[in-house]
Amino acid sequence: MLSVKGLRANVGDKEILKGLDLEVGPGEVHAIMGPNGSGKSTLSHVLSGRDGYSVTAGSATFEGRDLLELEPEERAQLGLFLAFQYPVELPGVNNTYFLKAALNSIRKARGESELDAVSFLRLIKEKLKILHLDDSLLKRAVNAGFSGGEKKRNEIFQMALLEPKLAILDETDSGLDIDALRVVAEGVNALRSPERSMIVVTHYQRLLDYIQPDYVHVLARGRIIRSGGKELALELEQKGYGWIDAELAA
Amino acid sequence: MNAPLHSGLEHWLSAPDDSPAPDWLLERRRAARARLSARPLPHSKDEAWRYTSLKGLLEQQFTAIDEPLSALQPEDLDTILIPGFDAYRVVLVNGRFAPELSVLGELPAGARVGGLRDWLGHDPESLRGQLDATRGDSETFFALFNTAGLDDGLVVWLARGVMLDRPLELIHLSVGLDEPRVAQPRHLVHLEAGAQATLVERYVSLGESLYCTNAVMEVVLERDAVLKHERLQMESRNAFHLTGFYLVQDENSRYAGVNIGLGARWARTDLNTRFRGEHAECLLQGLYLAGDGQLLDYHLDVEHAVPNCRSEENFKGLLTGQGRAVFDGRVLVSKDAQKSDAAMSNRNLMLSEQAEIDTKPQLEIYADDVKCSHGTTVGQIEPEMLFYLRSRGIDAAQARRMLCLGFAGEIIDRLGDEAMREHVAEAVGQRLA
Known part of the structure; x- marks a missing residue:
């Protein structure tokens, strides 16, 4: 599904990703853990097509397409979804209008017809329930004045609606209290399926108590230095990230 | 018998003779x-x-x-x-x-x-x-x-x-x-x-x-x-x-x-x-969209001549292509107009490098017990916002249009009638297409 090989990327003159390899198969959940500054967010951003990064070497293939060639909207239309670490507030942009535009863009790209108003509303209400979100959200502007927890739930709600093939959750746990974290994780778990893959990017092991990954990767200094099962997350939790330096020095 | 008018305007007054004017x-x-x-x-x-x-x-x-x-x-x-x-x-x-x-x-x-x-x-x-x-x-x-x-x-x-x-x-x-x-x-x-x-x-x-x-x-x-x-x-x-x-x-x-x-x-x-x-209130809201070949020039003169009145001037502008706009707003608070409350704001979204806005909000205050403010912004579409929409599958042109309409929405929403709001939003959307 996703194949990243030898990926190198710069921000300005500074190299952040230094030859990163990652293979994600259908239905797999991969956790990427790493300390601050290891390149976690850069990886999420490069894969989703945000400006400000230059890829200097390597490749990223998604569903057989060269991901790095595509515009951000084309990646989304192909089935890639990024849940933002800091969801952006869009004052004045109505949530319903936004969701409809997004869903219809993606449906159109898949060769499906646009949803009529009634089916759209029914679908939305169904998905709101998964995230314990209130109808009133639909009348508000996108993320504007939302609490931190509401913003993160709104991300997962969008994911539920857009039904991506691959979701990247960029530090979705940051800034959430334990109750909000549980709701978000339940939402994510409800969306797990044999066809849907996920990359869960996180600093802490805590999120992985709720979203059980199939694979855990440790990202440090722009490369994946270790991969394993979920027990690797526990090892990290016990040892902290300090041992990485020792590892790298060795 | 009539003195000549300014060149270019001399035919503005060939007024009809049949009007029943006293x-x-x-x-x-x-x-x-x-x-x-x-x-x-x-x-x-x-x-x-x-x-x-x-x-x-x-x-x-x-x-x-x-x-x-x-x-x-x-x-x-x-x-x-x-x-x-x-x-x-x-x-x-x-x-x-x-x-x-x-x-x-x-x-x-x-x-x-x-x-x-x-x-x-x-x-x-x-x-x-x-x-x-x-x-x-x-x-x-x-x-x-x-x-x-x-x-x-x-x-x-x-x-x-x-x-x-x-x-x-x-x-x-x-x-x-x-x-x-x-x-x-x-x-x-x-x-x-x-x-x-x-x-x-x-x-x-x-x-x-x-x-x-x-x-x-x-x-x-x-x-x-x-x-x-x-x-x-x-x-x-x-x-x-x-x-x-x-x-x-x-x-x-x-x-x-x-x-x-x-x-x-x-x-x-x-x-x-x-x-x-006294105790009167005046709210002036505005939205302008100037594109290629257009100049839209606004002058506001708001006079607080008596105490205890409130005014609010809130104008927003969208500028595309080689469009130009002027906002020249003046609030005058006279010496006796104590407890005046005036807030003036002019915010502009520049959608092209060639567009131009000249904005000049001014407060002239001669009373000493007043609450007055003014502010101006001239900005561009935030790349963050654009990326957020695009990451959801919405193409760049539509995403820009949505953000502009979002910016304009604050003013459009002040229109009292739903049909009117739709009419204006559609007209703005078409201009941004």
Whole structure:
């Protein structure tokens, strides 16, 4: 599904990703853990097509397409979804209008017809329930004045609606209290399926108590230095990230 | 016998001879004309005309309209009317009241609405005190022109306590003629104590022809009166548009105005408001969108002459292509106007490198116990916001349009009617396509 090989990327003159390899198969959940500054967010951003990064070497293939060639909207239309670490507030942009535009863009790209108003509303209400979100959200502007927890739930709600093939959750746990974290994780778990893959990017092991990954990767200094099962997350939790330096020095 | 007028404007006053004007009005026209001849043309050295040149306007050699256009049928309005917008309607065609296109039906008792020319024919005395009642010293060059050429327009007079049960829509329709013409409608609105109304003023055209509108509206709100006023300037993209708006407010009156400016190649809007009684409130909202070949120029003059009044001026602008706009807002708080509350804001979104905005909000405060603020921003679409939308599958052009409409939405949402909000949002969206 996703194949990243030898990926190198710069921000300005500074190299952040230094030859990163990652293979994600259908239905797999991969956790990427790493300390601050290891390149976690850069990886999420490069894969989703945000400006400000230059890829200097390597490749990223998604569903057989060269991901790095595509515009951000084309990646989304192909089935890639990024849940933002800091969801952006869009004052004045109505949530319903936004969701409809997004869903219809993606449906159109898949060769499906646009949803009529009634089916759209029914679908939305169904998905709101998964995230314990209130109808009133639909009348508000996108993320504007939302609490931190509401913003993160709104991300997962969008994911539920857009039904991506691959979701990247960029530090979705940051800034959430334990109750909000549980709701978000339940939402994510409800969306797990044999066809849907996920990359869960996180600093802490805590999120992985709720979203059980199939694979855990440790990202440090722009490369994946270790991969394993979920027990690797526990090892990290016990040892902290300090041992990485020792590892790298060795 | 008449002194010559300024070159380029000399044919603006070939006023019709058949108008039933009383002597006092003829005298006012003559006086205005005499003052015009004595006044120099506005010039870029005048602060009020610093950013806006008259050159293009003078080159057109507009001539006054002397014949009413009688050929229009009600179905000619089909493309102009807003479906679902239920209102009393007055239509002016090329500045002349068109009763056959207007729909007034049963107005509430005490509400009088009609054409200025008709009114002067049967009840001229009632307008004697109303005309020029609002203007104080702030008479502009082009408002003088409007007085000198005064011929027709809309008159609204609501007696004490009368409430209009539906909005009153004034459609100012311009139809291109063989040569470029100028229409100078004069609108007079008077709400007696406690009267309430919603007035929707729309400047539109059939076709994209070249013409000029030089409108003046005078509004008097007596104590406790409430006026909601929406102005949609959606003239032909080849047109020139001038407006002088003059408002005086008595004690405890409320005015809420929304100005939408999308049309015309060159538009100059002067909004002048003055509090005459305490505890009155004046809200001026505005949205303008200037694209290639367009200049939209706004001047606000808000005078807090008495204590305890509140005003809010909130204008937002979208500038695309080589569009230009000017926002020159002034709030004057006189020495005695203690406890005045005034907030002025002008925010602009620049959608191209070639667009230009000149913005100049000013507070002139002579009282010491006031709450006043002003702020200006000139910005661009945030890349973060654009990326967020695109990451959801929405293409860049649509994402930009959504963000612009989001920016404009704050003002569009102030329009009172759902059909009107949709109409304006659609027009803005089309311009951004």
